[in-house]
Amino acid sequence: MPHTKDDLPDALYSAAQVRGLDASLIAAGTPGFELMQRAARATWRALVRQWPTANELTVLAGHGNNAGDGYLVAALAQRAGWQVRVLAVGEPSRLQGDAALAHTDAVSEKVSIEIWAEHSELRGIVLDALLGTGLAGEVREPYASAIAAINACGLPVAAVDIPSGLCADTGRLLGVAVRADLTVTFIGLKLGLFTGDAADVVGELVFNDLHADPQILENAPISARRLSAGYLPRLAPRPPTSHKGKFGHVLLIGGDRGFGGAILLSAQSALRSGAGMVSVATRSEHVPAALARIPEAMVLGTSSANQLMGLLEKVSVLVVGPGLGQAGWGRSLLSAAANAPLPQVWDADALNMLADEQVKLPADCIITPHPGEAARLLGMTTAEVQADRPAAAHALSKKYTAVVILKGAGSLIAGPDGRLAVCHQGHPAMATAGLGDVLAGLVGALLAQGMAAFDAACLAVWLHANAGAQQGKSGRGLAASDLIPAIRQLLEEQAPCLK
Structure with missing residues (x-):
C-alpha cells in the first residue's frame, strides 16, 4: 500500500x-x-x-x-x-x-x-x-x-x-x-x-x-485534513465511577428477511466499540441468531413500526439501514426513525430510500454512502462522483445538512460547516461484504459516547481503515467480523478507557 x-x-x-x-x-x-x-x-x-x-x-x-x-x-x-x-x-x-x-x-x-x-x-x-x-x-x-x-x-x-x-x-x-x-x-x-x-x-x-x-x-x-494517529479526535477516559447509562444506548434497525447478518454485524461492532447499551430491532426470525451471537444486546422482534415507538423514547442514538431492504417493512421502520428527534447514522438501504425521496433525513445525522449510493443521492453517475470525490462529499453534506462519510479508496468525511477530512489507510483485502455494516455500528457507538458527529465520523473511519490494514496483512479472505476485535484494540491504544 x-x-x-x-x-x-x-x-x-x-x-x-x-x-x-x-x-x-x-x-x-x-x-x-x-x-x-x-x-x-x-x-x-x-x-x-x-x-x-x-x-x-x-x-x-x-x-x-x-x-x-x-x-x-x-x-x-x-x-x-x-x-x-x-x-x-x-x-x-x-x-x-x-x-x-x-x-x-x-x-x-x-x-x-x-x-x-x-x-x-x-x-x-x-x-x-x-x-x-x-x-x-x-x-x-x-x-x-x-x-x-x-x-x-x-x-x-x-x-x-x-x-x-x-x-x-x-x-x-x-x-x-x-x-x-x-x-x-x-x-x-x-x-x-x-x-x-x-x-x-x-x-x-x-x-x-x-x-x-x-x-x-x-x-x-x-x-x-489528513487523518493520522497524530490528528484524530479522541474519546475521553472513563472515570472509575462509570456505569452503562453514561455511554449511550444505541438502537440498530435493520435485517429484513435474507439480510439478518448485516444488522448483527453492526450491533456487534457497536457493542465492542464501547456503547453503554445496544438494542436491535429486526425481523422476528432473526431474534434467536441475534441472542446466540450477541447475548449482551436487547433484541426486539419487529413486524411493524408501532412496536418501535416505546423503544425510541429510551435510546440515545439510532443506526438505520444495514440489511433494511426497501420493501414495506423497511420503509415503515425508516419512516419511524426519521421522525425520532435523535442523532442518527443512515447506511445502505436507508440511503437508497432517501435518494428515492421516500423519506426526509432528520437533523444531526451521519450518512455513509459508497460511491454508487452517493451517485443516487446526487442524481449523477458513479463515474461523476469518482471524478471529483471531494466535490461530491461537500455537495452531499450541503444538500442534506449532514456529516457525510464518502467511502472508497481515500474515504472522505465532509461536514456542513465545510470541513473535509481524508483517510488514506486501508487494505485491498477490505473489498468484501459487511465492512460498511461494521463501520455504521462503530459510528453509532462513538456518537453514543458523546462525540460530536464530525469527530465521531473521523475517528470511526480511521479505526475501521487501520483495523482493515492490520487484518489485511493475512491477505484475501478477510471477513468483516475480523475487524471488530482489531477496532477495539486500536480504540484503546488511541483513547485508553482509564488514564
Missing part, C-alpha cells in the same frame, strides 16, 4: 493553494530557482535512499517547472557519477524562467539530452518529470505515449511532485497516469494524492516542505 511512512503533515491543499504558497515564499524572499534546487536535492536524496545500489537514471522531462526539477536531478546524478540521460518529451526550447535555468545547469554538467521518441530505451531508475500539478484536462500526445512507455518498462519509477496524469485536486486519473513506486512532493501535500485513484499510482510518498517559512504555511488556506 502507498504512504507507508506516517511522518507526513496533516494539512492538504489544492494545486492552486500550493501555487499560492510557492508565490508567497518567493515574495517573502526565497528565489524560485532556489526552491527548484531544494526540490531537486530532496528528490535526489529520496532516490538514493530508495534505491541505494542504483547508478543509472533516465529522466523524462516536459516543458514546465516539473521538467526543471527533473533537469536539476539529472545534473545532481551526473555529478555523483551516475549514467544519466534526459529524454525531452517537451521541446527544451519551450522552457522558460527557472525551468530554462535548470536546463542550462544540466547542459553545463554535460548531461545527455535527447528528444524522446516511442522507441527510446528507458534504463535504470526512471524519473517522471513530465506534467506536474498544472494539468487541467486529459493527458494528450505525446505525453500519453510517454506515460504508457514508463508504465510498460518494468523499471523502478519515481515521480516528481505528483505522478503525471493524476489530478492534484481530485485524485482522478486524467486519462492515463504514471504508476510510480515513489513520489516526492513539495511545499504542501496535495489532496489528490490521498483519494480516488491515487493509491494505485503514488507508491511510497515522501514529503519535503523545502524549508518553507512555517508562518506562511500556518496562515494559508487548506482544502482538507
Whole structure:
C-alpha cells in the first residue's frame, strides 16, 4: 500500500493553494530557482535512499517547472557519477524562467539530452518529470505515449511532485497516469494524492516542505485534513465511577428477511466499540441468531413500526439501514426513525430510500454512502462522483445538512460547516461484504459516547481503515467480523478507557 511512512503533515491543499504558497515564499524572499534546487536535492536524496545500489537514471522531462526539477536531478546524478540521460518529451526550447535555468545547469554538467521518441530505451531508475500539478484536462500526445512507455518498462519509477496524469485536486486519473513506486512532493501535500485513484499510482510518498517559512504555511488556506494517529479526535477516559447509562444506548434497525447478518454485524461492532447499551430491532426470525451471537444486546422482534415507538423514547442514538431492504417493512421502520428527534447514522438501504425521496433525513445525522449510493443521492453517475470525490462529499453534506462519510479508496468525511477530512489507510483485502455494516455500528457507538458527529465520523473511519490494514496483512479472505476485535484494540491504544 502507498504512504507507508506516517511522518507526513496533516494539512492538504489544492494545486492552486500550493501555487499560492510557492508565490508567497518567493515574495517573502526565497528565489524560485532556489526552491527548484531544494526540490531537486530532496528528490535526489529520496532516490538514493530508495534505491541505494542504483547508478543509472533516465529522466523524462516536459516543458514546465516539473521538467526543471527533473533537469536539476539529472545534473545532481551526473555529478555523483551516475549514467544519466534526459529524454525531452517537451521541446527544451519551450522552457522558460527557472525551468530554462535548470536546463542550462544540466547542459553545463554535460548531461545527455535527447528528444524522446516511442522507441527510446528507458534504463535504470526512471524519473517522471513530465506534467506536474498544472494539468487541467486529459493527458494528450505525446505525453500519453510517454506515460504508457514508463508504465510498460518494468523499471523502478519515481515521480516528481505528483505522478503525471493524476489530478492534484481530485485524485482522478486524467486519462492515463504514471504508476510510480515513489513520489516526492513539495511545499504542501496535495489532496489528490490521498483519494480516488491515487493509491494505485503514488507508491511510497515522501514529503519535503523545502524549508518553507512555517508562518506562511500556518496562515494559508487548506482544502482538507489528513487523518493520522497524530490528528484524530479522541474519546475521553472513563472515570472509575462509570456505569452503562453514561455511554449511550444505541438502537440498530435493520435485517429484513435474507439480510439478518448485516444488522448483527453492526450491533456487534457497536457493542465492542464501547456503547453503554445496544438494542436491535429486526425481523422476528432473526431474534434467536441475534441472542446466540450477541447475548449482551436487547433484541426486539419487529413486524411493524408501532412496536418501535416505546423503544425510541429510551435510546440515545439510532443506526438505520444495514440489511433494511426497501420493501414495506423497511420503509415503515425508516419512516419511524426519521421522525425520532435523535442523532442518527443512515447506511445502505436507508440511503437508497432517501435518494428515492421516500423519506426526509432528520437533523444531526451521519450518512455513509459508497460511491454508487452517493451517485443516487446526487442524481449523477458513479463515474461523476469518482471524478471529483471531494466535490461530491461537500455537495452531499450541503444538500442534506449532514456529516457525510464518502467511502472508497481515500474515504472522505465532509461536514456542513465545510470541513473535509481524508483517510488514506486501508487494505485491498477490505473489498468484501459487511465492512460498511461494521463501520455504521462503530459510528453509532462513538456518537453514543458523546462525540460530536464530525469527530465521531473521523475517528470511526480511521479505526475501521487501520483495523482493515492490520487484518489485511493475512491477505484475501478477510471477513468483516475480523475487524471488530482489531477496532477495539486500536480504540484503546488511541483513547485508553482509564488514564
